[in-house]
Amino acid sequence: MKTPLSWIKDYVDVPADVTTAELTERLTMTGLKLESIHSPGADITGPLVVGRVLTMDPEPQKNGKTINWCTVDVGDANGTGEPQGIVCGAHNFAPGDLVAVVLPGGVLPGGFAISARKTYGHVSAGMICSARELGLGEDHDGIIVLPEGSGEPGQDVRPLLGLDEEIIELEVNPDRAYGLSLRGIARDVEVSVAGASGFRDPALRETPPADDAGWPVEVEDPEGCPVFVARTVSGFDPTAPTPDFIAQRIQAAGMRPISLAVDVTNYVMLETGRPIHGYDADKVQGTVRVRRARDGETLTTLDGTRRQLSAEDLVVTDDSGIIGLGGVMGGETTEMSATTTRVLVESAHWDATSMFRTGKRHKISSEAGKRNERGVDPTICEAAADRVVELLTTYGGATADPGHTVVGTPPTAAPITMAASLPARISGLDVDADQVVADLEAVGCTVERDGDRLTATPPPWRPDVRDPHDLVEEVVRLRGYDRIPSVLPKAPGGRGLTRAQALRRRVGRTLAGAGWVEVVDFPFVGDADLDALGLPADDPRRSVLRLSNPLSAEAPAMTTTLLPALLRTAARNVGHGTTSVAIFETASVTLPRSTGPAPILPVDRRPTDAELAALVEALPDQPLHLGLVATGDAVPAGWWGAGRPVDWSDAVGAVRAVADALGLALTTRPAALAPWHPGRCAELLLGDVVVGHAGELHPRVCTTFGLPARSVAAEVDLEVLLEHAVHLRPAPAFSTYPVAKEDVALVVDASVPAGDVEAALREGAGELLESLRLFDVYTGDQVGEGRKSLAFNLRFRAPDRTLTEDDIVGAREAAVALAAELTGAQQRS
Amino acid sequence: MSGPNTDYDPVEVTPLKPEEVESARDAALAAIAAASDLAELKQVRIDHTGDRSPLALANREIGALPPQARKEAGQRIGQARGAVAKALGERQAVLEVEHEERILVEETVDVTLPTDRARPGGRHPITLQSELIADIFVAMGWEIAEGPVVEAEWLNFDALNLGPDHPARTLQDTFWTEPVDHHVVLRTQTSPVQARTMLTRTPPIYVACPGRVFRTDEYDATHSPMFHQVEGLVVDEGITMAHLKGSLDHLAGQLFGAGIDTRFRPSYFPFTEPSAEVDVRCFVCRGVDSAECRTCRGEGWIEWGGCGVVNPRVLTACGVDSERYTGFAFGMGIDRSFMFRHDLEDLRPLFEGDVRFSAAFGTEI
Incomplete structure (x- = not known):
C-alpha cells in the first residue's frame, strides 16, 4: 500500500516534531512494515x-x-x-x-x-x-x-x-487488511505514534436512511453477498476533470487516473478500504440481482477477457444477463464511458473466501479483489457509497438521486473470551488487566471484564481477529515487541544427534578426507536425462514422480537417481577447466509407490494413528542415496612420476571406504547396469542385499554428458548402510604368536572373478587364516590363452600357539583345494 | 696351528721379539689411522687382526715358548692386540659418523617441491552450516528432527493453520506433484517436520529442523527453487515469547559472534500468533555507524527469518493440549545465513557444484 504521508495526516493529527522516519518506524513496529519512502520530485533538481x-x-x-x-x-x-x-x-x-x-x-x-x-x-x-x-x-x-x-x-x-510529497509504501500482511486503506493506516498512526491524536474516521458519516425508492436490488445468495448498497447520481458531466488532489493521490498509490467517475471510486476505496463499483446506469436494465453463476455461463469483463464462469462465482445480473463478477471485476456491457451521465454506485460486502477462489480461478489480481479476499469492514457500505456520491456531485456536477437501496445486514463479529492474564502468559511481558483492556479498546474492540475473564468483540474492520491469541498479538504489538525480554529456555537433557545424523556426518567426512568434494544439486529430472543414462524402458528408475507445475519442461519430475545431476556437474567442472574432478552428493531420491491420494485430515482434533498412517503411506519412498562421479586423474603426474587416471576401482573403493567407516564390509560381483560399462560395473552387496553399483561409465554416457572417456561413478542406497552400521564394535583380540606367510598363485579361466577365488580360498583356509590379499594378476604366455594367474598372499596365525609346518601346509592346501573345486583353479608351479 | 710345546725348545721365536711385536702393532695403528672409510678399515682389520696378521701369527707362537717365557710374551702380544682393537673400535666409530653424515648430505632433497599428490576434498558449505547450527541447538539440549521433502499437503499446510482458502497459501508458490488431487507437495517449509514431531512425541519438545525446501521461484542470484531452512520448535509448559527471544539471541550470538542479538517486528504467519519477523544485528557494523555498511545496507539489522507463538489451532491439529502447553516456533534460511556470514552476494555458487567452491571450505566452517 502506497500513500502520500500528507493524505494520512488528513485523518489524524501528528505532532510537528515527529519525523517521517519516526512515524514509519512506529508503524513498522506495530505491524505495518515500511517498505520504502520516496518523493516524486526526488529526481528533479534546480529551479x-x-x-x-x-x-x-x-x-x-x-x-x-x-x-x-x-x-x-x-x-x-x-x-x-x-x-x-x-x-x-x-x-x-x-x-x-x-x-x-x-x-x-x-x-x-x-x-x-x-x-x-x-x-x-x-x-x-x-x-x-x-x-x-x-x-x-x-x-x-x-x-x-x-x-x-x-x-x-x-x-x-x-x-x-505535490512533488515534495513523501510517499510511503507499507507492506500489508494478510491479517492486516485494514492497512490497505487510509482509514486503517491513520488509525494505527493514532494508536502507535506518541502524541498522535484526533483520528477522523472517513467512513463515519451520516447517511440517508434506506428506503424503497432506490434502484431495485435482489440478493439470492446472502452468504456470498451479505450487504448490497446501491445509489445513483444523474446529470454527471463525463468531461469533468479529476481534481488534482485525487489524481495525485491515486497515482501515488500506484493506480492510473482514468476518468472522474472511475477515479472517485478508486479514491474512496483507498480512503475507506471498501471497493466500489460504478455502472453506467443507463446501460443497466431492470433489477440488479446477485447470485452464483451457473456452469457454462460466460462474461466479458472490463479487461476485455471473455470468462467461462463456474458455479462458485458470485455474479451480478440485470435483465440482460450477467453484468459483473461480483467484488472482483465489472462487465464490459455496463462499463462507464465518456458519455456516462448517470452512475449506479454499488457498495457491497462479499464473502472473502468466494472472492479468493474466484480471483484464483480466473487469475484476476485487482485492487478490489485484493481487499475483498482479505476482508473488508462490512459496516461501511453505506458510508462509502455516500462518499462516492458526494464526490461525484461535488466534482462532476451530478445530482444525487433520491432513493437509497440497502439489502441485507452486515455480519457481526463473534465475541472472544480470554483470560486477562493471557497476554502476559504468552508474551513474557508484564501486562496487567487494565492495560490489556486499554490496548484492546485502542484497536477498536469492545471489551467486557468480569474478574480475570475478558470478553472482547473485535471491531468490524478486523475480520482476522478470531482467537484469544489474535487479541494477544494486538496487546503485544502496542506494548512493543522490542520490550520482550530475552530468556533462554531450559530444555531437558537431550539425546544429541540421532545415530543416523552422526553417521551421515561420518560418511561426508570420510569422503572429503579421501579427496571427494560434496555438491548440492536440484532433485529435478527429465526423460532426456534418463535417456542419456541409457536406461532401458523397463528400468525402475524411469518410474518418476512428476510435478504438475515444474519450472522447466526439461526436468519435470523428482529424480530417482543422483547420477544425472552429478554427471552434469562433473562435466561443468571439466568445462570450467578443472580436469580432475571427484564429487559426491548425499540426498534423498523419490521412488513413487502406487498409492491413493494423501487424505486431507481434520484440523479440529489430532488425527487418529490410522489416519496418520494412511497419510504417510500415500507418500513416495524417499531413501537417502550416495552418488559419486570422478574423472581425470586420481593421482596427478608430478615430480614423483606419472599420474594415475581414475578407474572403476576408485568408485568401488570410495563406496567401500564409506562402508568401512560404518563398520561394514561390502562384497562385489560383476553386473551389467546402465549407466555403467557392461564389463566394468560392480554390484555392491551387503550380505545378500544389493546396495548399489559402482564402476566405469559406459562410453556413450560419457560422450552424452560431455565427460572424458573412462569417467567413473557409483550410486548406493545409503539408508541401508546407515541402518546396518555397526554400533558397538567389540575390542579386537589378536594373537602375538609368530605369523606364517604363504604365497599361492592360482591359474583360473579369465572369466572367473577374483572375488570368487578369494572367497574359496578364505573358506578353504579355515580359521587359521588371519588375512588374505590378492597382490598380482598375470595374463600372458606363461599361463596360456584365456587364462589368468592370481597371486595371493596368505597370513596364518593361531591365537594360542605357534603354528607348525604341518598346520600351515595343511591350511594352505585346503585353501587351494577348495579354490580348485569351486573355481577350477590350478596351482601355478 | 702349532701344537702345545711340550718339549722344551730353547730356540727363541722371532715374531715374539719385543721389537717385532711393537713393529706389527705400530704398523696396524698406522694403517688404522690411515683408513679413510669403512671399507678401508675393514681391510685393515683383516690385514692386522685377521688369522694371517703378524700379531695373530705371533700369538700362535706363544705356545712354543718355554713356560717361563710365555707369560711375558703373552702380555706383550695381548697389550699390542688390545691397543690395535681399541684403535680399530675408535676409528670405526669415527668413520661411521663420517659415513652417516655423508649419506645424509647425499640424500638431501628439495623440500620446496610441491606435495599435492592427494586431491583436496571438501564438504558442501551448506551441509557444514547446517551441522554448525544443529550443534548449537544440540548444545542447548535440543534435538534435530527431520522429515521427507515430498510431503502430504495436510502436513505442509492444513495442519499448520493454512486451510485451502488461506490467502497466505498464495504467498508460498508450491510445487505440486501429479496428480494434484493426491494432495502431495514438495514441502515449502520445514514446518511439516514440526507437525510430525508434535504428532509423534509428547511435550516437552525442543527440536530444530534443518532441511531442503522448495518454492516455484525462478533461479537467479537471490532466488532458488530449492533452498535450505532451519526451523525450531519448543512446546512446554510456561513457554513465552521471552523464551523465543532468548533462543534466537543465543543462536545469533553463537552463529555471528558474542553480543549479536535479534530484534522482533510484528508480522503474520498462519502457524504462529503472535508472529514476528526476526532481524539479527549486523555482525559487521554492529549497528554502529551503519551508513556505509555493505552487509546490512545501512540498516544496522539484517532480515533473518520469522517466528512466533505456535497458534493453538496448530497445537490442536497436532494433538497437543493447548490449555496446558504453549510453544514457539521460528524459521530462517540456512543459505541466507551462510551468504551474509561469508559475504556471498549471489547464491548460485551454492547449487552449481563447482568443486573450487566447496573445496575452499574443507570440512569445517
Whole structure:
C-alpha cells in the first residue's frame, strides 16, 4: 500500500516534531512494515518555479508543426526579473495562465538537463512543463496549468504539484487488511505514534436512511453477498476533470487516473478500504440481482477477457444477463464511458473466501479483489457509497438521486473470551488487566471484564481477529515487541544427534578426507536425462514422480537417481577447466509407490494413528542415496612420476571406504547396469542385499554428458548402510604368536572373478587364516590363452600357539583345494 | 696351528721379539689411522687382526715358548692386540659418523617441491552450516528432527493453520506433484517436520529442523527453487515469547559472534500468533555507524527469518493440549545465513557444484 504521508495526516493529527522516519518506524513496529519512502520530485533538481505566461505567439514551421514563442514572468527566479523567452510545442494554455517552468540549470527525471538553447530561431531559456516531464503522469499533451491564485511567479512550484510529497509504501500482511486503506493506516498512526491524536474516521458519516425508492436490488445468495448498497447520481458531466488532489493521490498509490467517475471510486476505496463499483446506469436494465453463476455461463469483463464462469462465482445480473463478477471485476456491457451521465454506485460486502477462489480461478489480481479476499469492514457500505456520491456531485456536477437501496445486514463479529492474564502468559511481558483492556479498546474492540475473564468483540474492520491469541498479538504489538525480554529456555537433557545424523556426518567426512568434494544439486529430472543414462524402458528408475507445475519442461519430475545431476556437474567442472574432478552428493531420491491420494485430515482434533498412517503411506519412498562421479586423474603426474587416471576401482573403493567407516564390509560381483560399462560395473552387496553399483561409465554416457572417456561413478542406497552400521564394535583380540606367510598363485579361466577365488580360498583356509590379499594378476604366455594367474598372499596365525609346518601346509592346501573345486583353479608351479 | 710345546725348545721365536711385536702393532695403528672409510678399515682389520696378521701369527707362537717365557710374551702380544682393537673400535666409530653424515648430505632433497599428490576434498558449505547450527541447538539440549521433502499437503499446510482458502497459501508458490488431487507437495517449509514431531512425541519438545525446501521461484542470484531452512520448535509448559527471544539471541550470538542479538517486528504467519519477523544485528557494523555498511545496507539489522507463538489451532491439529502447553516456533534460511556470514552476494555458487567452491571450505566452517 502506497500513500502520500500528507493524505494520512488528513485523518489524524501528528505532532510537528515527529519525523517521517519516526512515524514509519512506529508503524513498522506495530505491524505495518515500511517498505520504502520516496518523493516524486526526488529526481528533479534546480529551479522549477511558477511562471505566468505573458505573451504567446504561434509560429508555423516548415515541418508543419506550430510552435509557440512565449514570454513568461518567472519573478526573480532567473536573477534578472525580466520575462523569460521559452519555445513551447503545446497549445493547451493561454497568456495569463500560471504554469510550471524549469529554468536553465534544472534537471528533470531521467537526467534531462535544461539549458538555454537555440531552437526554431529563438533562444529558448527553459521549459514549460507537462505532467509527464515532471514524472507526474503519462499525460504528455497537457502543459500543467495551475489554478489561478495558487502561487506567485518565481515561487518554487514543487509544493503546489505535490512533488515534495513523501510517499510511503507499507507492506500489508494478510491479517492486516485494514492497512490497505487510509482509514486503517491513520488509525494505527493514532494508536502507535506518541502524541498522535484526533483520528477522523472517513467512513463515519451520516447517511440517508434506506428506503424503497432506490434502484431495485435482489440478493439470492446472502452468504456470498451479505450487504448490497446501491445509489445513483444523474446529470454527471463525463468531461469533468479529476481534481488534482485525487489524481495525485491515486497515482501515488500506484493506480492510473482514468476518468472522474472511475477515479472517485478508486479514491474512496483507498480512503475507506471498501471497493466500489460504478455502472453506467443507463446501460443497466431492470433489477440488479446477485447470485452464483451457473456452469457454462460466460462474461466479458472490463479487461476485455471473455470468462467461462463456474458455479462458485458470485455474479451480478440485470435483465440482460450477467453484468459483473461480483467484488472482483465489472462487465464490459455496463462499463462507464465518456458519455456516462448517470452512475449506479454499488457498495457491497462479499464473502472473502468466494472472492479468493474466484480471483484464483480466473487469475484476476485487482485492487478490489485484493481487499475483498482479505476482508473488508462490512459496516461501511453505506458510508462509502455516500462518499462516492458526494464526490461525484461535488466534482462532476451530478445530482444525487433520491432513493437509497440497502439489502441485507452486515455480519457481526463473534465475541472472544480470554483470560486477562493471557497476554502476559504468552508474551513474557508484564501486562496487567487494565492495560490489556486499554490496548484492546485502542484497536477498536469492545471489551467486557468480569474478574480475570475478558470478553472482547473485535471491531468490524478486523475480520482476522478470531482467537484469544489474535487479541494477544494486538496487546503485544502496542506494548512493543522490542520490550520482550530475552530468556533462554531450559530444555531437558537431550539425546544429541540421532545415530543416523552422526553417521551421515561420518560418511561426508570420510569422503572429503579421501579427496571427494560434496555438491548440492536440484532433485529435478527429465526423460532426456534418463535417456542419456541409457536406461532401458523397463528400468525402475524411469518410474518418476512428476510435478504438475515444474519450472522447466526439461526436468519435470523428482529424480530417482543422483547420477544425472552429478554427471552434469562433473562435466561443468571439466568445462570450467578443472580436469580432475571427484564429487559426491548425499540426498534423498523419490521412488513413487502406487498409492491413493494423501487424505486431507481434520484440523479440529489430532488425527487418529490410522489416519496418520494412511497419510504417510500415500507418500513416495524417499531413501537417502550416495552418488559419486570422478574423472581425470586420481593421482596427478608430478615430480614423483606419472599420474594415475581414475578407474572403476576408485568408485568401488570410495563406496567401500564409506562402508568401512560404518563398520561394514561390502562384497562385489560383476553386473551389467546402465549407466555403467557392461564389463566394468560392480554390484555392491551387503550380505545378500544389493546396495548399489559402482564402476566405469559406459562410453556413450560419457560422450552424452560431455565427460572424458573412462569417467567413473557409483550410486548406493545409503539408508541401508546407515541402518546396518555397526554400533558397538567389540575390542579386537589378536594373537602375538609368530605369523606364517604363504604365497599361492592360482591359474583360473579369465572369466572367473577374483572375488570368487578369494572367497574359496578364505573358506578353504579355515580359521587359521588371519588375512588374505590378492597382490598380482598375470595374463600372458606363461599361463596360456584365456587364462589368468592370481597371486595371493596368505597370513596364518593361531591365537594360542605357534603354528607348525604341518598346520600351515595343511591350511594352505585346503585353501587351494577348495579354490580348485569351486573355481577350477590350478596351482601355478 | 702349532701344537702345545711340550718339549722344551730353547730356540727363541722371532715374531715374539719385543721389537717385532711393537713393529706389527705400530704398523696396524698406522694403517688404522690411515683408513679413510669403512671399507678401508675393514681391510685393515683383516690385514692386522685377521688369522694371517703378524700379531695373530705371533700369538700362535706363544705356545712354543718355554713356560717361563710365555707369560711375558703373552702380555706383550695381548697389550699390542688390545691397543690395535681399541684403535680399530675408535676409528670405526669415527668413520661411521663420517659415513652417516655423508649419506645424509647425499640424500638431501628439495623440500620446496610441491606435495599435492592427494586431491583436496571438501564438504558442501551448506551441509557444514547446517551441522554448525544443529550443534548449537544440540548444545542447548535440543534435538534435530527431520522429515521427507515430498510431503502430504495436510502436513505442509492444513495442519499448520493454512486451510485451502488461506490467502497466505498464495504467498508460498508450491510445487505440486501429479496428480494434484493426491494432495502431495514438495514441502515449502520445514514446518511439516514440526507437525510430525508434535504428532509423534509428547511435550516437552525442543527440536530444530534443518532441511531442503522448495518454492516455484525462478533461479537467479537471490532466488532458488530449492533452498535450505532451519526451523525450531519448543512446546512446554510456561513457554513465552521471552523464551523465543532468548533462543534466537543465543543462536545469533553463537552463529555471528558474542553480543549479536535479534530484534522482533510484528508480522503474520498462519502457524504462529503472535508472529514476528526476526532481524539479527549486523555482525559487521554492529549497528554502529551503519551508513556505509555493505552487509546490512545501512540498516544496522539484517532480515533473518520469522517466528512466533505456535497458534493453538496448530497445537490442536497436532494433538497437543493447548490449555496446558504453549510453544514457539521460528524459521530462517540456512543459505541466507551462510551468504551474509561469508559475504556471498549471489547464491548460485551454492547449487552449481563447482568443486573450487566447496573445496575452499574443507570440512569445517
